[in-house]
Amino acid sequence: MALLSLTEGCGVIILMVFTLQSHGFHRRVWCHNPHGFYTSKSWLSLKKVGFGPHRAYWRTIWKLKMLPKIRVFSWRVGHNILPTYDDISRIRQNFSKNSPRCKNREETLIHALKDCPSALAILTFGGLDNRLIEGSYEWCIDWLEDVLRALDVKATADFFTLLWNCWNNRNNWAFNGKDDEARVVWERA
Numbered sequence: 168m169a170l171l172s173l174t175e176g177c178g179v180i181i182l183m184v185f186t187l188q189s190h191g192f193h194r195r196v197w198c199h200n201p202h203g204f205y206t207s208k209s210w211l212s213l214k215k216v217g218f219g220p221h222r223a224y225w226r227t228i229w230k231l232k233m234l235p236k237i238r239v240f241s242w243r244v245g246h247n248i249l250p251t252y253d254d255i256s257r258i259r260q261n262f263s264k265n266s267p268r269c270k271n272r273e274e275t276l277i278h279a280l281k282d283c284p285s286a287l288a289i290l291t292f293g294g295l296d297n298r299l300i301e302g303s304y305e306w307c308i309d310w311l312e313d314v315l316r317a318l319d320v321k322a323t324a325d326f327f328t329l330l331w332n333c334w335n336n337r338n339n340w341a342f343n344g345k346d347d348e349a350r351v352v353w354e355r356a
């Protein structure tokens with residue numbers, strides 16, 4: 168099997184893709200490949216989705232000055248390929264799809280990063296425009312595109328750092344059952 172690596176900034180981004188369900192790229196699941204390589208097939212998938220719809224989004228995130236890990240995160244958010252409980256419940260039996268924080272709603276990505284009360288609190292502390300917080304979106308990418316249209320370059324980079332902290336806060340909650348105060352998360356951003 169042919170192997171390719173992709174160097175991005177000072178880090179090497181390693182991702183491998185497989186399809187969880189056939190709902191288009193929104194349902195693709197990406198995993199770190201422990202061997203540090205793309206397969207040629209996954210690289211073709213990356214090219215295909217990266218230069219298709221939402222092109223302006225991809226062009227913007229590659230230009231922003233962000234840590235490589237946050238850039239990769241913003242790429243994965245745009246493709247809806249972070250492991251939410253809703254995703255995990257599709258491949259694991261008897262796994263609750265409900266949000267580990269509020270436990271009220273299915274934990275889709277837009278819920279985890281925007282609609283969950285904990286996420287809303289973090290975004291509010293971060294000073295994101297109310298209109299961008301309150302809008303209703305099914306997919307993260309649509310929300311992100313609206314946010315990018317409203318923010319300048321510096322504010323956009325700060326926004327992705329905030330989202331990165333929001334996702335880590337969610338992971339802390341999911342794995343350790345702990346939640347940070349929204350203010351603490353914001354101060355770390």
Ligand SMILES: [Zn+2]
Nearest residue numbers: 266268269283
């Ligand atoms: Zn929630």
